[in-house]
Amino acid sequence: MSIRIGILGYGNLGRGVECAIKQNSDMELSCVFTRRDPSLVTILTDGVNIYNTNDILKHKEEIDVLIICGGSATDLPAMTPKYAKDFNVIDSFDTHANIPQHFANVDAAASEGKHVAIISVGWDPGMFSLNRAYANAILPDGKDYTFWGKGVSQGHSDAIRRIDGVLDARQYTIPVEAAVEAVRSGSNPELSTREKHTRECFVVVEEGADKARIEKEIVTMPNYFSDYDTTVHFISQEELDRDHKGIPHGGMVIRSGVSGWSKETKHVIEYKLTLESNPEFTSSVLIAYARAAYRMSKEENYGCKTVFDIAPAYLLNMTGDEMRAHLL
Amino acid sequence: MSIRIGILGYGNLGRGVECAIKQNSDMELSCVFTRRDPSLVTILTDGVNIYNTNDILKHKEEIDVLIICGGSATDLPAMTPKYAKDFNVIDSFDTHANIPQHFANVDAAASEGKHVAIISVGWDPGMFSLNRAYANAILPDGKDYTFWGKGVSQGHSDAIRRIDGVLDARQYTIPVEAAVEAVRSGSNPELSTREKHTRECFVVVEEGADKARIEKEIVTMPNYFSDYDTTVHFISQEELDRDHKGIPHGGMVIRSGVSGWSKETKHVIEYKLTLESNPEFTSSVLIAYARAAYRMSKEENYGCKTVFDIAPAYLLNMTGDEMRAHLL
Numbered sequence: 341m342s343i344r345i346g347i348l349g350y351g352n353l354g355r356g357v358e359c360a361i362k363q364n365s366d367m368e369l370s371c372v373f374t375r376r377d378p379s380l381v382t383i384l385t386d387g388v389n390i391y392n393t394n395d396i397l398k399h400k401e402e403i404d405v406l407i408i409c410g411g412s413a414t415d416l417p418a419m420t421p422k423y424a425k426d427f428n429v430i431d432s433f434d435t436h437a438n439i440p441q442h443f444a445n446v447d448a449a450a451s452e453g454k455h456v457a458i459i460s461v462g463w464d465p466g467m468f469s470l471n472r473a474y475a476n477a478i479l480p481d482g483k484d485y486t487f488w489g490k491g492v493s494q495g496h497s498d499a500i501r502r503i504d505g506v507l508d509a510r511q512y513t514i515p516v517e518a519a520v521e522a523v524r525s526g527s528n529p530e531l532s533t534r535e536k537h538t539r540e541c542f543v544v545v546e547e548g549a550d551k552a553r554i555e556k557e558i559v560t561m562p563n564y565f566s567d568y569d570t571t572v573h574f575i576s577q578e579e580l581d582r583d584h585k586g587i588p589h590g591g592m593v594i595r596s597g598v599s600g601w602s603k604e605t606k607h608v609i610e611y612k613l614t615l616e617s618n619p620e621f622t623s624s625v626l627i628a629y630a631r632a633a634y635r636m637s638k639e640e641n642y643g644c645k646t647v648f649d650i651a652p653a654y655l656l657n658m659t660g661d662e663m664r665a666h667l668l
Numbered sequence: 669m670s671i672r673i674g675i676l677g678y679g680n681l682g683r684g685v686e687c688a689i690k691q692n693s694d695m696e697l698s699c700v701f702t703r704r705d706p707s708l709v710t711i712l713t714d715g716v717n718i719y720n721t722n723d724i725l726k727h728k729e730e731i732d733v734l735i736i737c738g739g740s741a742t743d744l745p746a747m748t749p750k751y752a753k754d755f756n757v758i759d760s761f762d763t764h765a766n767i768p769q770h771f772a773n774v775d776a777a778a779s780e781g782k783h784v785a786i787i788s789v790g791w792d793p794g795m796f797s798l799n800r801a802y803a804n805a806i807l808p809d810g811k812d813y814t815f816w817g818k819g820v821s822q823g824h825s826d827a828i829r830r831i832d833g834v835l836d837a838r839q840y841t842i843p844v845e846a847a848v849e850a851v852r853s854g855s856n857p858e859l860s861t862r863e864k865h866t867r868e869c870f871v872v873v874e875e876g877a878d879k880a881r882i883e884k885e886i887v888t889m890p891n892y893f894s895d896y897d898t899t900v901h902f903i904s905q906e907e908l909d910r911d912h913k914g915i916p917h918g919g920m921v922i923r924s925g926v927s928g929w930s931k932e933t934k935h936v937i938e939y940k941l942t943l944e945s946n947p948e949f950t951s952s953v954l955i956a957y958a959r960a961a962y963r964m965s966k967e968e969n970y971g972c973k974t975v976f977d978i979a980p981a982y983l984l985n986m987t988g989d990e991m992r993a994h995l996l
Contacts, residue, residue, distance in 0.1 A: 357670075358929075359927060360927060363808050380831050384929050399762075411689075411740075438994055439996055440989065465996045473980045473981075473991065476995065477959075477980070477984045478795075478953050479952060485863065500979065526942075565759060599687060599688060599949065600948055601712050606944045607944060610938075610939070611937075611938070611939050612939075612940070613934075614852070614935065615937075616934045617928070620928055621806070621927065624807060628835045631805075646992060648979065648984075648992075649958070649979050651977050652801045652975070653801075653977050656976075663974075664976075666789055667804065668764065668767055668797045668974055668975075
């Protein structure tokens with residue numbers, strides 16, 4: 341019998357989950373929930389019902405795992421604890437500083453409702469966190485570095501769009517190659533924010549807009565750009581649509597550490613992602629952890645979990661024998 | 669209370685384990701077992717007893733986890749099942765083809781004796797296997813590539829040393845950069861053995877030896893060299909000792925796969941190790957899994973395990989709260 345997945349929220353992430361289900365023969369899409377009018381939403385899979393989120397409890401028995409595809413700012417802090425009472429749930433909560441509070445809220449709800457909730461699933465937090473954990477366990481004496489990009493930051497692109505005279509924008513975060521090489525060498529450099537990443541912006545402005553003023557507003561914007569070396573390119577909407585439609589992302593987690601009686605031996609562990617689509621990759625991770633949530637709920641191992649609490653075997657549609665024969 | 673580690677076998681790997689214990693504040697070295705005369709063995713840690721392996725059962729109560737530092741060819745297939753009856757054990761069994769049989773033997777012994785045994789721990793098998801598993805779980809539609817090196821192959825170095833007229837030798841396995849780049853591009857190339865790695869040999873020969881004959885014997889040696897492009901350098905013993913004393917190794921596991929409704933989106937996941945000492949890094953992994961074996965034995969989760977069966981949280985000397993706050 342397939343694992344029946346429910347998708348809550350049908351944007352880029354929800355659509356990515358829908359695509360990922362198709363690649364996993366032990367899963368099926370049960371239904372999709374939306375806050376919009378369901379008759380106005382079209383999905384890719386034939387014969388699957390779309391319901392309004394208000395009706396979700398009526399469909400409780402049709403769903404083994406509910407994947408909550410909402411934003412971390414306001415959606416997930418409310419939604420994940422709410423739905424963890426009635427469903428096994430997965431979310432991609434990524435506000436690092438608020439994870440302890442979110443974990444506590446979700447754990448209380450999931451434990452009470454006897455469900456499994458896995459939070460902060462994706463690539464950062466998620467696969468990057470796992471790689472930090474493994475590398476820290478192996479090399480307790482070392483230093484972690486995380487680089488992001490080259491990739492599109494939606495938050496930074498949005499910040500540029502809010503500037504007066506800007507029609508559209510796309511912002512890329514780019515790791516500084518010299519910093520990456522210094523880290524790979526094992527020299528454990530101290531790197532400032534400016535030394536680690538640059539920012540490149542492609543901006544479409546209104547006819548006759550003051551480009552000098554807009555460029556200055558971008559590069560001096562606190563929190564977003566002022567701590568970085570930022571390059572601004574003014575381009576046409578056609579160029580933006582043609583060359584910058586994708587949402588690629590990725591990055592690296594590197595730990596450089598030492599071993600030996602006198603700490604005389606250096607090692608470097610690097611994990612690198614090169615992703616053509618940030619939401620589709622995140623969705624693929626969510627679906628693998630949905631399998632784990634389903635299995636852990638069968639074992640009555642309830643409560644809130646993160647990627648740290650889940651043995652890799654739970655993620656794979658393979659038996660232990662197959663894993664040992666083919667992957668070990 | 670510290671986790672008390674016993675080391676069985678005191679070569680490069682056993683010494684590496686001894687060094688790794690020093691970096692982990694929740695562990696202590698309890699004792700070392702050797703097949704040699706204990707009075708002839710010197711270790712680095714003060715005040716720790718060295719015993720003959722024949723007396724190991726007398727010291728059962730002094731040890732929480734026994735790390736078996738033996739070879740995969742003949743030592744571990746006999747030793748790990750034997751000692752898993754009386755101890756929680758870790759080994760680094762790395763003969764991939766024989767893992768299913770070894771697992772079955774060790775599982776029977778560990779289950780009978782109510783102990784935890786974790787086999788095939790290290791970096792390949794071990795960390796590379798984990799990365800294959802995670803990447804396969806996330807991108808079920810894709811292709812795995814493993815590259816080794818640049819690093820010293822002890823087996824290949826030994827094979828050269830057995831040639832008549834050879835006094836000493838060191839062999840490096842080197843990934844072909846063009847092949848690595850092709851894989852990183854996401855083009856999923858089909859690569860032959862020769863296309864993936866080259867082999868470089870540094871050889872010390874007897875005075876007046878026939879170098880042309882020795883070089884020919886190396887490059888045509890079946891299984892070891894005949895399927896590779898091999899370069900042979902004849903050097904002096906002084907040069908070998910000066911420039912080639914280390915045992916560095918490493919490599920990459922890369923999975924290239926697709927997502928999207930029509931598989932139109934490419935992603936590349938890469939895990940890379942650059943290790944100055946192969947045995948010391950392996951030892952550092954062994955010690956992290958010793959912590960997991962100790963904890964799982966407290967939970968009475970007995971039997972044989974591999975890296976696939978162990979949640980990352982078991983490897984770290986941190987609480988769940990600390991992990992979520994600092995690593996997630």
